[in-house]
Amino acid sequence: MTGRLASPRFRRRTAWAIGFLVVVGGLVGGAxxxxxxxxxxxxxxxxxxxxxxxxxxxxxxxxxxxxxxxxVTASRFIQTAVARKHLDSAWNMLGPEMKAGQTxxxxxxxxxxxxxxxxxxxxxxxxxxxxxxxxxxxxGVVGAKTSDWAGKTFTIEFKRYPSHPGxxxxxxxxxxxxxxxxxxxxxxxxxxxxPPKALVSAKWLIAPAGGxxxxxxxxxxxxxxxxxxxxxxxxxxxxxxxx
Numbered sequence: 566m567t568g569r570l571a572s573p574r575f576r577r578r579t580a581w582a583i584g585f586l587v588v589v590g591g592l593v594g595g596a597x598x599x600x601x602x603x604x605x606x607x608x609x610x611x612x613x614x615x616x617x618x619x620x621x622x623x624x625x626x627x628x629x630x631x632x633x634x635x636x637v638t639a640s641r642f643i644q645t646a647v648a649r650k651h652l653d654s655a656w657n658m659l660g661p662e663m664k665a666g667q668t669x670x671x672x673x674x675x676x677x678x679x680x681x682x683x684x685x686x687x688x689x690x691x692x693x694x695x696x697x698x699x700x701x702x703x704x705g706v707v708g709a710k711t712s713d714w715a716g717k718t719f720t721i722e723f724k725r726y727p728s729h730p731g732x733x734x735x736x737x738x739x740x741x742x743x744x745x746x747x748x749x750x751x752x753x754x755x756x757x758x759x760p761p762k763a764l765v766s767a768k769w770l771i772a773p774a775g776g777x778x779x780x781x782x783x784x785x786x787x788x789x790x791x792x793x794x795x796x797x798x799x800x801x802x803x804x805x806x807x808x
Contacts, residue, residue, distance in 0.1 A: 622696040638733050646679045660734035683712035698725040
């Protein structure tokens with residue numbers, strides 16, 4: 566260790582390293598001391614009131630009669646509101662959430678908040694969740710033959726309201742997932758593109774690859790030569806200090 570401390574180069578590098586650590590430590594310590602200078606935007610907590618916690622409602626098991634009623638309502642909604650046919654008969658199937666932001670007149674024009682689809686029937690359906698007065702179904706809808714869409718999946722939510730006891734009303738109609746090419750007839754009929762062809766022959770890569778290997782070899786030789794010379798110089802310097 567005495568020999569290393571006697572080296573001016575080692576002492577100079579040590580001094581630079583210590584100075585760098587001192588600067589970094591000062592910056593970190595200053596940041597910790599100053600802390601977060603951003604303005605606090607959080608809403609104040611009123612501890613005089615009782616906290617409100619959301620609790621997931623208990624699931625229920627639907628009876629066959631309820632399942633049939635939900636399927637019939639979903640089928641009627643798809644044949645009218647979704648397919649944009651006989652819209653006047655679908656207005657009374659909507660819950661307050663679906664009626665919000667539109668009037669009966671705007672609803673009948675077809676420019677409403679229900680996502681349209683050229684549906685002709687239901688292929689599959691399943692219950693997503695079922696609570697006491699809130700049920701959601703995942704439905705696979707079949708597209709008309711005159712449409713480019715072969716099918717699409719949607720989620721429809723039903724609710725029962727105190728103003729309509731015993732009646733399921735549509736609270737939401739949302740597309741599920743992203744439609745893929747397998748759901749579009751024209752895309753399914755389109756043949757796959759041919760495999761790409763190389764524009765340049767592989768033999769033209771020999772020269773660049775050879776040049777790169779030569780460059781790496783030169784750099785490696787230069788690094789080894791520099792390391793050997795540095796070690797030799799260090800040994801000679803140590804001998805001179807020892808004498």
